[in-house]
Amino acid sequence: MAQAGRRPGQTETREKILDAARRRFAEQGYDGATVRAIAADAGVNAALLHHFFGTKQQLFAASMNLPVDPGELVPHILDGPEDEIGERLVRAFLSLWEAPDGRAPFLAMIRSATTNDQVATMMRQFLERAVLARLAEARGIPKVRVAGVAAQMIGFALLRYVIGLPPLVTASEDEVVAMLAPVARYYLTDGVHRPDTRRG
Amino acid sequence: MAQAGRRPGQTETREKILDAARRRFAEQGYDGATVRAIAADAGVNAALLHHFFGTKQQLFAASMNLPVDPGELVPHILDGPEDEIGERLVRAFLSLWEAPDGRAPFLAMIRSATTNDQVATMMRQFLERAVLARLAEARGIPKVRVAGVAAQMIGFALLRYVIGLPPLVTASEDEVVAMLAPVARYYLTDGVHRPDTRRG
Numbered sequence: 001m002a003q004a005g006r007r008p009g010q011t012e013t014r015e016k017i018l019d020a021a022r023r024r025f026a027e028q029g030y031d032g033a034t035v036r037a038i039a040a041d042a043g044v045n046a047a048l049l050h051h052f053f054g055t056k057q058q059l060f061a062a063s064m065n066l067p068v069d070p071g072e073l074v075p076h077i078l079d080g081p082e083d084e085i086g087e088r089l090v091r092a093f094l095s096l097w098e099a100p101d102g103r104a105p106f107l108a109m110i111r112s113a114t115t116n117d118q119v120a121t122m123m124r125q126f127l128e129r130a131v132l133a134r135l136a137e138a139r140g141i142p143k144v145r146v147a148g149v150a151a152q153m154i155g156f157a158l159l160r161y162v163i164g165l166p167p168l169v170t171a172s173e174d175e176v177v178a179m180l181a182p183v184a185r186y187y188l189t190d191g192v193h194r195p196d197t198r199r200g
Numbered sequence: 201m202a203q204a205g206r207r208p209g210q211t212e213t214r215e216k217i218l219d220a221a222r223r224r225f226a227e228q229g230y231d232g233a234t235v236r237a238i239a240a241d242a243g244v245n246a247a248l249l250h251h252f253f254g255t256k257q258q259l260f261a262a263s264m265n266l267p268v269d270p271g272e273l274v275p276h277i278l279d280g281p282e283d284e285i286g287e288r289l290v291r292a293f294l295s296l297w298e299a300p301d302g303r304a305p306f307l308a309m310i311r312s313a314t315t316n317d318q319v320a321t322m323m324r325q326f327l328e329r330a331v332l333a334r335l336a337e338a339r340g341i342p343k344v345r346v347a348g349v350a351a352q353m354i355g356f357a358l359l360r361y362v363i364g365l366p367p368l369v370t371a372s373e374d375e376v377v378a379m380l381a382p383v384a385r386y387y388l389t390d391g392v393h394r395p396d397t398r399r400g
Contacts (some may be wrong), residue, residue: 114314114362124363132367144367147359148379151368155355159347162314163324167332167344168351179348183383 016042017049021063026118030060030125057130065105068096071130078138086185090177093153098173103161110154110162139188149187156180210252216242217249221263226318230260230325257330265305268296271330278338286385290377293353298373303361310354310362339388349387356380 020041024033035056039049053059061069073092080088097103112119127150128143136143156176160168171179220241224233235256239249253259261269273292280288297303312319327350328343336343356376360368371379 111314114311114358120363124365127363127365132365142367144371144375144379147365147367148356148383150365151355151359152352152383153355154358155351155353156348158314158354158358159351163320163327165324165327165332165347165350167342167347171344175344179344182386183348183352186382186386 013042013044013048014052017044017052017059018063021059025060025063025122029118029121030123030129035059057126060126060130064109066096066109067099067102067105069130070096071134074131074134074138077135082189083185085188086181086183087177089149089184089188090153090180091173093157094173094176097157097161106157107161110158135188141188145187149184152180152183152187213242213244213248214252217244217252217259218263221259225260225263225322229318229321230323230329235259257326260326260330264309266296266309267299267302267305269330270296271334274331274334274338277335282389283385285388286381286383287377289349289384289388290353290380291373293357294373294376297357297361306357307361310358335388341388345387349384352380352383352387 017038020038021033024038024041027033033056035049036046038059039046042049049059053062057071058069061071073096077085077089077092095102097106109119109123113123114120132143132146132150135146139146156168159165160171168176217238220238221233224238224241227233233256235249236246238259239246242249249259253262257271258269261271273296277285277289277292295302297306309319309323313323314320332343332346332350335346339346356368359365360371368376
């Protein structure tokens with residue numbers, strides 16, 4: 001059952017790189033760990049690492065077994081009609097969690113982050129670089145606004161997938177979107193405006 | 201340094217009750233554990249337990265070392281001008297977390313809930329009974345709306361106090377209220393209306 005198109009030594013090399021990445025990210029955080037140091041630990045050059053895994057962000061996602069680099073969702077969130085940006089964000093977030101094999105690694109990261117300071121640091125820095133900074137810059141809004149929507153979405157994931165709060169567990173994807181999209185839109189739209197519940 | 205107004209045996213009795221409560225809540229969940237069974241475990245009658253700790257909800261808060269029963273905040277959230285309900289909810293939530301000695305037990309509960317199914321069950325049932333059901337009934341809104349604001353607030357606490365995401369860590373209480381109160385108001389106000397970000 002060897003993977004197609006890979007020479008025998010490649011799988012081993014990839015695993016060595018992923019092991020080195022997990023260690024460096026845990027010990028030095030996402031910011032502190034360099035691709036060069038990870039490559040050196042694994043006994044490969046940085047170009048080969050890049051060939052296998054792409055950017056540092058993509059390497060991080062692979063090392064955490066994430067099905068997709070959350071940062072890759074940013075362009076999809078930004079691209080489309082302005083008044084649907086909230087819905088695109090919520091659907092992108094759900095696509096991570098509802099995907100087959102998607103949930104376990106995210107659950108593992110949340111569980112570790114709440115109990116281990118090293119993982120918390122790593123997760124915080126990754127969230128800042130991969131998501132917060134990029135969304136804030138692209139939208140021209142303060143990072144705290146993106147942090148607000150991150151809080152909404154992570155709290156939702158915690159209650160739906162970890163704690164299992166019934167009304168959130170049983171809500172359909174469309175019901176979740178209907179409820180959370182206006183909140184996401186509020187955060188990502190000019191922070192000066194105050195959302196209200198009057199009809200438009 | 202004996203506590204004023206307590207006979208020597210009272211402290212011991214209180215501790216026995218709290219120990220019994222922690223065991224029962226962990227083993228049977230918040231719903232399954234009865235005050236009668238906890239009293240029996242501690243070798244006291246239910247009336248004495250009630251005299252020391254009040255309701256089951258208050259006993260739970262005491263057994264988790266919570267500085268205050270979160271359910272006690274519900275009347276404060278409900279009581280006041282309608283258009284300030286979001287601000288009252290956010291300030292009540294912050295008062296729990298920003299109080300001296302307040303943060304540690306909540307952090308402990310979140311950490312345990314993400315890694316231990318028994319604690320997750322206990323926390324879920326407590327959240328449902330003490331907060332969700334009461335707020336939903338008093339406001340005449342579906343429980344899922346209260347779950348939405350709970351997700352926002354718990355996610356905020358996770359990122360501000362556990363993960364330490366910079367823009368949320370450095371935000372002042374007033375900045376937090378300015379950002380989160382409109383979201384809380386959206387959830388607690390008629391769920392049929394769609395919030396928007398246009399000026400009122």
